[in-house]
Amino acid sequence: MTMLKNIGSLMLIASLCSGVAYAEEKPVVGLIMKSLANEFFRDMLEGTKEHEKSRGDYVLKAVGMQNETDFQSQINAVENFITQEVDIIVVAPADSRAMIRPLKKAIEAGIVVINFDVSLDADAKKKQNLELAFVGPDNRSGAKLAGVALANKLGAGGKVVIIEGNPGADNAIERKKGFMDAIEEHDLELLASSTAHWETEEANSVFSNMLTANPDIQGVMAANDSMAIGVIKALEAAGRAKDIQVVAFDNIPAVGPMLADGRLLATVDQFGRDMAANAIEKGLAVHRGGPELSGWIKTDIKLVEASK
Amino acid sequence: MQSEMKIDMPAQHKKMSLKAIVRDAGIGIALLVLILIFSITTEHFLAPNNITNILTQITINLILAVGLTFVILIAGIDLSVGSVLAFACVVAGKVITIEGLDANTAIFLAVIASLLAGTLCGLLNGLISAYWGLPSFIITLGMLNIARGGALHISEAQTIYSFPEQFNDFGSASLFGIPVVFLVALLLVGIAGFVLHKTVFGRMIYGIGNNEEAVRLAGHPVFWYKVMAYTICGLMAGIAGIVYMARLNISSPIAGIGFELNAIAAVIIGGTSLMGGRGSVYGTLLGAFIIGVLANGLILLGLNDFMRQMITGVVIIVAVVLDHYREKMTTGS
Numbered sequence: 001m002t003m004l005k006n007i008g009s010l011m012l013i014a015s016l017c018s019g020v021a022y023a024e025e026k027p028v029v030g031l032i033m034k035s036l037a038n039e040f041f042r043d044m045l046e047g048t049k050e051h052e053k054s055r056g057d058y059v060l061k062a063v064g065m066q067n068e069t070d071f072q073s074q075i076n077a078v079e080n081f082i083t084q085e086v087d088i089i090v091v092a093p094a095d096s097r098a099m100i101r102p103l104k105k106a107i108e109a110g111i112v113v114i115n116f117d118v119s120l121d122a123d124a125k126k127k128q129n130l131e132l133a134f135v136g137p138d139n140r141s142g143a144k145l146a147g148v149a150l151a152n153k154l155g156a157g158g159k160v161v162i163i164e165g166n167p168g169a170d171n172a173i174e175r176k177k178g179f180m181d182a183i184e185e186h187d188l189e190l191l192a193s194s195t196a197h198w199e200t201e202e203a204n205s206v207f208s209n210m211l212t213a214n215p216d217i218q219g220v221m222a223a224n225d226s227m228a229i230g231v232i233k234a235l236e237a238a239g240r241a242k243d244i245q246v247v248a249f250d251n252i253p254a255v256g257p258m259l260a261d262g263r264l265l266a267t268v269d270q271f272g273r274d275m276a277a278n279a280i281e282k283g284l285a286v287h288r289g290g291p292e293l294s295g296w297i298k299t300d301i302k303l304v305e306a307s308k
Numbered sequence: 309m310q311s312e313m314k315i316d317m318p319a320q321h322k323k324m325s326l327k328a329i330v331r332d333a334g335i336g337i338a339l340l341v342l343i344l345i346f347s348i349t350t351e352h353f354l355a356p357n358n359i360t361n362i363l364t365q366i367t368i369n370l371i372l373a374v375g376l377t378f379v380i381l382i383a384g385i386d387l388s389v390g391s392v393l394a395f396a397c398v399v400a401g402k403v404i405t406i407e408g409l410d411a412n413t414a415i416f417l418a419v420i421a422s423l424l425a426g427t428l429c430g431l432l433n434g435l436i437s438a439y440w441g442l443p444s445f446i447i448t449l450g451m452l453n454i455a456r457g458g459a460l461h462i463s464e465a466q467t468i469y470s471f472p473e474q475f476n477d478f479g480s481a482s483l484f485g486i487p488v489v490f491l492v493a494l495l496l497v498g499i500a501g502f503v504l505h506k507t508v509f510g511r512m513i514y515g516i517g518n519n520e521e522a523v524r525l526a527g528h529p530v531f532w533y534k535v536m537a538y539t540i541c542g543l544m545a546g547i548a549g550i551v552y553m554a555r556l557n558i559s560s561p562i563a564g565i566g567f568e569l570n571a572i573a574a575v576i577i578g579g580t581s582l583m584g585g586r587g588s589v590y591g592t593l594l595g596a597f598i599i600g601v602l603a604n605g606l607i608l609l610g611l612n613d614f615m616r617q618m619i620t621g622v623v624i625i626v627a628v629v630l631d632h633y634r635e636k637m638t639t640g641s
Contacts, residue, residue, distance in 0.1 A: 194613055209361065229557075253466070
């Protein structure tokens, strides 16, 4: 018992010491993400924590939101980080316009700001005189990869529908554009396009109804994997799983079995787990006096295809 | 006063259910009009497959709405049902994927876990709001966050998947084109109807909604009746959680966001008063149909997302305004 106590107090002292050391030497990184209820960001947070541990030369302070559109608390988080005098802010904006003013304030306070995952609006940046590089994947070309995989399977004239993400969300818009690029370049026919708000149950209902209205659908492009799961269930219920192809985006673990048996033709991995860590690497380099970043620093995307 | 209450209440109740029949017929007419419109304007609306789809799609909302009918009849509200659905769903998902259980045991335990999780949330809602006499709006808003947070925490925000085959089969099974999950919902409507209209407990639910003080003075344990109403509502959310899992073969911690609003709409469109004491679970059944038929038909029409959302809003308001006038007419006569 006393032994345990001793070890405990030793650990406490050790952690106190290292706490002081952190505060003096290691740069503090404030990470602002979107909803941690989203598997994608949850996984990203885990990946970033591992990165912090393995590098060991910075301190991570991470903040997540209540939901995808909660930009009010992102603004609060930026303001709090300015007050705490962090060295670097790494942010995935929930709103590509609303975040510009607070981030400008952070830069004026001497903080290195890195924008990742979702790009800030170019026009709004120009209007407010903000120069800020973007580190992130190209959702549009990612979605196009998936769309082209579908087009190659169906051939020209294939009839498809799109299941969209949240209306107005940046990645939803970009992914739809990517799907549309594939449709236009490969002469597919778009029968319908509807949102299912990224959600499985809604995608299941919305797609069932689309299929009733358009029994001749040959392919489905879903803006994320969760919705593709709902679509695939609807296809199974309608007995059409064999003759209708589905492509999606994100590569979450739950679609693993569907890729294995071909129910999902392809999805896109944007390596979300490493995305924040990559952005932090960039921020640390600038913080150490490296060159300022500019433009769009694209991160990896990869098409993951069914193994059958 | 006391004896008056005892003689009065059954009589009053009888008159009420007569009125309720008139009301429900009104909602039924509205539903028929919708069905007629969609049958004419779209090609596939009456196709057997589409009817199966509609029945599947209204199932979860209907189950939640059945539970909410009890709570709204006592002039309460439960905003937590969507989150409780997710919580129950995730708890059951964790149980059903425990390694080393044989499929049947896993399914059995998962169902029990889901029902218990839902019941527990409902029980807490009821105990807290009834004991301190606090507005259920705010207590269940608290539970909305607790259950959602709990679901995310337990699942670590991951979708849970790969369930036993016979469980997945149940979710997509149908009997003469009628989805089995819908039959489950219909059975629940029947049981709820029996409880509300044929038992003392049911009469007390209406009584509390009409005049809580009178029921209390008549010597009835109002506290426990109220707790029961919320507990039933939680139990229904637990059942809905299992149905969600069976239908989609995943457990998602973000399942059911906003479902409470659709379920409340079904109850109110079905003619149950937010002030309590008036309405029926059969009305709720029709209300759920109206919402489901509308969602289905508008997609078949090929309307865009934003138009659909607007029209759904308009129909909800029109249904309630019409109900207001019908109610006035029946009271007047």
